[in-house]
Amino acid sequence: MKTAVLYGGGGHAKGVLECLWSAGVLVAGFFDDDPAVTELCGIRSLGTFDPALASGLPLLIAIGDNATRSRVARRLEHASTVxxxxxxxxxxxxxxxxxxxxxxxxxxxxxxxxxxxxxxxxxxxxxxxxxxxxxxxxxxxxxxxxxxxxxxxxxxxxxxxxxxxxxxxxxxxxxxxxxxxxxxxxxxxxxxxxxxxxxxxxxxxxxxxx
Ligand SMILES: CC(C)(COP(=O)(O)OP(=O)(O)OC[C@H]1O[C@@H](n2cnc3c(N)ncnc32)[C@H](O)[C@@H]1OP(=O)(O)O)[C@@H](O)C(=O)NCCC(=O)NCCS
Incomplete structure (x- = not known):
């Protein structure tokens, strides 16, 4: 079974999680810059982005705001998936x-x-x-x-x-x-x-x- 990680643990991320689950993809965890966000639908926060924890896994940027999502994507340049x-x-x-x-x-x-x-x-x-x-x-x-x-x-x-x-x-x-x-x-x-x-x-x- 495929596994992915998320960046973002807010409301938009809940919908992204549902999409991943329905496609049979496991979510290993999520990154969030806000230390107050510790849990997302039973999935634990991995803290701020750590490339070692995401190594070999596609990263979905689960942020609804377009400008923020683009900033994160340009900064990380991590492999993703559809x-x-x-x-x-x-x-x-x-x-x-x-x-x-x-x-x-x-x-x-x-x-x-x-x-x-x-x-x-x-x-x-x-x-x-x-x-x-x-x-x-x-x-x-x-x-x-x-x-x-x-x-x-x-x-x-x-x-x-x-x-x-x-x-x-x-x-x-x-x-x-x-x-x-x-x-x-x-x-x-x-x-x-x-x-x-x-x-x-x-x-x-x-x-x-x-
Ligand atoms: C268009 C939009 C960005 C305007 O937001 P804003 O800049 O904060 O504007 P305001 O709320 O101050 O409204 C300015 C004027 O436009 C009107 N207006 C705002 N949104 C409107 C809309 N969607 N349709 C018609 N008129 C709208 C307001 O009534 C107001 O009119 P007034 O000056 O005569 O009182 C926002 O209302 C909107 O529709 N955003 C899209 C939200 C969305 O679909 N998000 C997706 C989430 S998944």
């Missing part, structure tokens, strides 16, 4: 890169390309020929219609819909329930139906990026 919940529908003609987690009942259709450390959350739908860059998060119930492009680090909020062929820039946030009908430039925060840009991620947000 995890897909047993209820997810992952086309054999889709390409998914390592570190990406496909949650319960998510659908990834034919011709899709998904980068590294992407989250395809519960019941997210990624239709044919979409292209998703590294560190994207498609939140629960969001729908990307065919040929959508989502650039690095962007969050597609819960229940949002992106219409066919629309391109979304890097490090954007699409608000929950939005309907994106036109391309969004980098660093946009957009909400509503049709989605309108309400602000750009400010200098503080940008400084936090990798």
């Amino acid at each position: 995890v897909s919940h047993s209820s997810a529908l992952l086309s054999t003609l889709a390409w998914v890169d390592e570190g990406t987690v496909v949650f319960h009942r998510a659908v990834v259709q034919s011709g899709v390309r998904v980068g590294r450390h992407v989250i395809l959350n519960t019941a997210a739908v990624v239709e044919h020929d979409c292209v998703l860059a590294d560190f994207v998060h498609v939140a629960p119930g969001a729908v990307l219609c065919g040929r959508v492009r989502v650039d690095e680090g962007t969050l597609i909020g819960a229940g949002a819909t992106v219409l066919p062929g629309v391109a979304i820039g890097r490090w954007c946030t699409v608000g929950a329930g939005a309907v994106v009908t036109r391309p969004l430039p980098d660093f946009s925060v957009a909400v509503g139906m049709p989605a309108r840009v309400i602000r750009k991620i400010g200098p503080v947000g940008i400084r936090q990026l990798p």
